[in-house]
Amino acid sequence: MKNIVIIGGSHGIGLAIAKELQYESKVFVASRTNDLLADMNVTHISFDVTTDTLDTTALPDVVHGLVYCPGSINLRPFRGLKPEVFESDWQINVMGLIKVIQALLPNLTAAEQSSIVTFSSVAAGIGMPFHTSVAAAKGAVEGFAKALAAEYAPKMRVNVIAPSLTDTPLAEKFLSSDEKREKSAQRHPLKRVGNPEDMAQMALFLLDKKSSWISGQVFHVDGGMSTLSVNT
Template sequence: MIWDRFRIEGRVAVVTGAGRGIGAASAVALAQAGADVAISSRTEDQLRKVAAEIEAAGRRALVVPADLSDPAAAAELAGRAAEGLGRLDIVVNNMGGTIPNAFLDTTPEYLENAFQFNVSTAHALTRAAVPHLLAAGGGSVVNISSVMGRVAGRGYLAYGTAKAALAHYTRLASFDLAPRVRVNAIAVGSVATSALDIVMTNDELRTQMESKTPLGRIGDPEDVAAAVLYLASPASAYVTGSVLRVDGGTDAPNLDLGLEDL
């Protein structure tokens, strides 16, 4: 049956930024499909709640509180996952994000920090994970990029540049690691996570975003989690180097930050 292509029993995944939002939903989805999951973020209380959902699905959870903005800490996570859960098959580089900023306020340091937070940490974890993935017979890496990595809008220079880099990193890494490790990404649109709290609690802003999204709504973390499961599972066994759009059809920024001309 086709559903069997989505099952990942006996496999182990590691998910970063897993305390809430897309990371939490992805970790739970992978567990519901049969994987044991190592989860990491800065906030242990949030991780414990996600771990309870993983265990409710009948799978093991490994909680690893860490500040993954440090590439060394991100790299260490691969070994922690493999040692704690016995192997490693799936890496989900979900951690990332950068606060919008005006052009003249975007210093070189701000841009470099955005790159490190969104790209360098993902590379650190992926690089450290590769020997474990190969030892397990191969594996899948899923990077969470953004629609802002391919469209243009004011205020998103640092974030969009970093996410565009992550998307192309995905394409390049897929060649380096083929054929035994697949590398794909998801270009995420506006999703109802804590980053959009100010929008979800403001009817005017929410209506603006919904009206500028072809599907007419803001995404749910489970919309992205379903795509993560597809790319992590044998269902996508013939897919690598791809950037899958999960953005409601968005082709332009759907929130005006109100930044004036210089």
């Protein structure tokens, strides 16, 4: 049975992944809260990626998969974004990821071949107004993942999922009315916003041995937004 660590797995995409994995793997969820995990077959570790150091003594010596879910959505005009906002987005999206991987590196490299899955954004690949802060942070995630994948191949695989707007607590304010939801859906060629299960299915594939010849890739799970132009 595989040991899978999910950082930020108590809500949204991370929770959807944990629900899928809980009966086929030993799942360890490191997050600030655990209210939605009470009835699940997972081990919870209290952890705030912005302030805490991950306690690896609570984890097995061998970790087969790591999913890093924390992120941010600060969508504002560039002129109104203070440097502190960029720094905050950088800390949660990039430095948090780096610190977690460095802490777990002995555990990940102890596996025959481990898999790391992290998250970017459609905004890192296409220019979108008001996305300068998140696009900068997520673009760094993509570059970091490719470099890390090259450095640790074939021992460790590293891949990135780049969603468009997904119906999670993080995106709640952008989907808070039927009008907003419909407008967001119509911006996508597939005419709906994403849901956590869409992302979870891709993450499950990337954690599985079925993807053992895939590394250093960015997978756009975005309703076609990054590549398709469809008349409405």
